[in-house]
Amino acid sequence: VALVRRTNPFQRERLAGIASSAPAELEALPLTTKEDLAADQLAHPPFGSNLTFAPDAYAHLHQTSGTTGEPLRILQTAADWRWNRACFARALTAAGIGAADRVGLAFSFGPYLQYWSAYEGAKEVGALVVPLGGMDSAQRLETIRDLRLSALVCTPTYALRLAEVARSRGLEAAFAPVETILCLGEPGASIPSTRRQIEGAWSARCLDHAGMAEVGAFAYACAAGGGLHLNEDEFVCEVLVPGTERPVPPGGRGELVLTALGRAGCPAIRYRTGDVVDTAPRACPAGHAHRWLPNGIVGRTDDMVVIRGMNVFPSAIEQTLREVGVHGEYRITFYTDPGARDEVRIQAEIARPDVARAVEDRTRQRLGLRVRVVPVRPGILPKQELKARRVEDLRPIGRPGTESRRPTA
Ligand SMILES: [Zn+2]
Numbered sequence: 061v062a063l064v065r066r067t068n069p070f071q072r073e074r075l076a077g078i079a080s081s082a083p084a085e086l087e088a089l090p091l092t093t094k095e096d097l098a099a100d101q102l103a104h105p106p107f108g109s110n111l112t113f114a115p116d117a118y119a120h121l122h123q124t125s126g127t128t129g130e131p132l133r134i135l136q137t138a139a140d141w142r143w144n145r146a147c148f149a150r151a152l153t154a155a156g157i158g159a160a161d162r163v164g165l166a167f168s169f170g171p172y173l174q175y176w177s178a179y180e181g182a183k184e185v186g187a188l189v190v191p192l193g194g195m196d197s198a199q200r201l202e203t204i205r206d207l208r209l210s211a212l213v214c215t216p217t218y219a220l221r222l223a224e225v226a227r228s229r230g231l232e233a234a235f236a237p238v239e240t241i242l243c244l245g246e247p248g249a250s251i252p253s254t255r256r257q258i259e260g261a262w263s264a265r266c267l268d269h270a271g272m273a274e275v276g277a278f279a280y281a282c283a284a285g286g287g288l289h290l291n292e293d294e295f296v297c298e299v300l301v302p303g304t305e306r307p308v309p310p311g312g313r314g315e316l317v318l319t320a321l322g323r324a325g326c327p328a329i330r331y332r333t334g335d336v337v338d339t340a341p342r343a344c345p346a347g348h349a350h351r352w353l354p355n356g357i358v359g360r361t362d363d364m365v366v367i368r369g370m371n372v373f374p375s376a377i378e379q380t381l382r383e384v385g386v387h388g389e390y391r392i393t394f395y396t397d398p399g400a401r402d403e404v405r406i407q408a409e410i411a412r413p414d415v416a417r418a419v420e421d422r423t424r425q426r427l428g429l430r431v432r433v434v435p436v437r438p439g440i441l442p443k444q445e446l447k448a449r450r451v452e453d454l455r456p457i458g459r460p461g462t463e464s465r466r467p468t469a
Contacts, residue, residue: 086319159185
């Protein structure tokens, strides 16, 4: 903090007037949002002014995917990059991946952090690194089979897609050598039903990892208890009630806020990640010291809807649908009934009324949420590629709960 306050224009302005940088006064430091960084980059193109050193000091460029606006460009010095490499190596070690492994990286060769983190981390643990960029799925499966790759790093969606291609193209021999699949890039590997699907399809262990370009590789899997551990050796981790600066009580759900301790060049100080996590009231089953997130990353604050005072994620509703065996299209509608109560309606391709009741029961048990399920015939709901378009919020704007960042306990 002392360094960046001296030489980093973005931080100098934000940290002006703050008397101390002792850890006890973390709360005195201002929170940083993605919007803050995006506005700064727009005002100071092309890299923004969150730069502690002269331009020559930087060695790596990464950017966010830009699904919600302009991509954010993040520069790293060689020292910052070595730190990130060590953080990712920890995720691999936690997943049991080491020097004896042949690790396939099923990503394209793009500007996003995940491929490069995985590449560097796998080298750090001494594994044989096999890039699978520039190949279609069948070529990747042939490579996994022919080189007998023992570990695969990819998104959970892609792990399932690859398994599907293997079965449809007669490439099931690719399943045999793979012992571990490390998933990243999106939530999934901490969701029990998704993890079981991946593990079943590949007959391999599936573990989770989380990182983001703005802060680095911040969490590693708990092989004993599932979910993730926050790497508290390298990050100061806070879980705050969304929209506030109040920490959630133990066991509560909130937004993850991270301060990256090993990244000075383009620092992340109390960065609001937008990732929502459930904290655990106790240590993980193996008693690991770092803070445990039993459900990994639960969702994004942007997707969260507040219904009758509860934080609800459309992805959690989808999860219950899939768990009772509904695999077709669905649509979720949030609306206000004439009595001014917020309600949830799920239209889903369901043939039998008992299945609709099973969805209602399960949603109540698992999410504590009362929903109304309306079965529809297959083909009536439009086929969707994007999850966001399956969700409709018809509640009047300004009613309590319609602001996605409204503080809730
Ligand atoms: Zn653990």
